[in-house]
Amino acid sequence: MSFEWPWQYNFPPFFTLQPNVDTRQKQLAAWCSLALSYCRHHKLYTLGIMEVQECPVFNHKNIDRKLSTEAILIVFEELRKKGNLEWLDKNKTQCLVMWRRPEEWGKLIYQWVSKNGMVNTVFTLYELANGDDTESEEFHGLEEWMLIRSLQALQTDGKAEVITMDDGKGVKFF
């Protein structure tokens, strides 16, 4: 399925950081939404600032408009505040994009687990994210760092426990 661009993507002012505060809020909200849905569609979990600038999301060649680096960083800061982004380094060159937050993943995983009556079972992380059983699930292919965070979120809720095994980590659901 090809990615569907929102109407703003073809609206030139979208690529200019708006001076009017109220307008800017709406603009940034639209950018956050677009960035996340693009990452979700392409299953991107980490982003580098350098590549991002040339990414079609921020560089719309058809209308000859691109979002400035300054504006990109502002969008990323918004994402960070909302819990959807994490910088991997102080210089802000690499970041983790959580188009779904750990809590949300955890919920999805737990839903699948309980739906299939697999509570009280122990899974290895690999099984969960890459096993045949989960192939049709959204969390299939989830990167390990995100998976762990998701399970840790469930753990906080008392719904799971992360355990260390001989050849890696695993999880038990309650």
Add this chain to the structure above:
Amino acid sequence: MDRFTWSNGLLEMNETLVIQQRGVKLYDGEDKAKLDVGIALLSTHQLIWRDLKNHECCIAIPLSQIIYFEEQAAGIGKRRLTEELSQKRWESTPMSQPIPTATNSQTGRTRAVGIVGIERKIEERRKETEKNISEAFEDLSKLMVKAKEMVELSRSIANKIKDKQGDITEDETIRFKSYLLSMGIANPVTRETHGSGTHYHLQLAKQLGDILLAPLELLSPEDLVNACKMFESLKQPLRLRIFDSGVMVVQLQSHSEEEMISSALDNVTDKGSLTAEEFAKLLGLSVLLSKERLLLAEKMGHLCRDDSVEGLRFYPNLFNSQA
């Protein structure tokens, strides 16, 4: 120099010598006249110069014809001359006519031709200078006259209020309006707009007084701006609008923000997008003013901007209007 006439150098009956000075040279403007070293005599009626070498060569100018003089170093005595000029003793005892040029001696006539030419040149130059100066001051004096009139009017208004002496007449109102018009305020307040407002009259008169009663000053831009800032408190249908950029305009209140903004929005929506230049052309406004309007509409959230290498362009704010 052409005011000088040949003279026999003799004093009249009622004329007295005030002072005389030797070694006086005559200059025609900047140039030296044909008359060289002589003796100058100041009498109650005239200023006489007699050639030392040729006593017959003598010219004089009646004091009544001296309008301008300046002293240089050891002059004939500015004080003396000033005294004589102010006393005007010649007026009470008029002289007989000075001897006309025609009756002069042969040598005298040749000299007269030379002098007359020089004298004519001086006179022309003097006339020219006078004309230039008076032209330059014409406007100023017109302004002074008008300012004086306005001061009179405002005083009269202020007095009337003070003495509670009835209403300000229609005539005065009309005069007052026309003054404001000439000052550039297109639609000044009228009694109709503010009602009986004595308070207003007081404020306005006070304000006018402050501006106009300042001794013989021209209206500075600062004063004008400060006066304009008072429009709102004086309930005048005028507003001083100061844009974010600092540009100040005086506009009619009817030129409300609402109207400007909605018309800007209409125009932009109609054309899809507009730059300040395009908008200016469309409305027949200056680019500066049209940009201010677009910025205002943007500030109010009706427009948004597209800033690229192609320039600054304004669009309807779809972020607001569209889901």
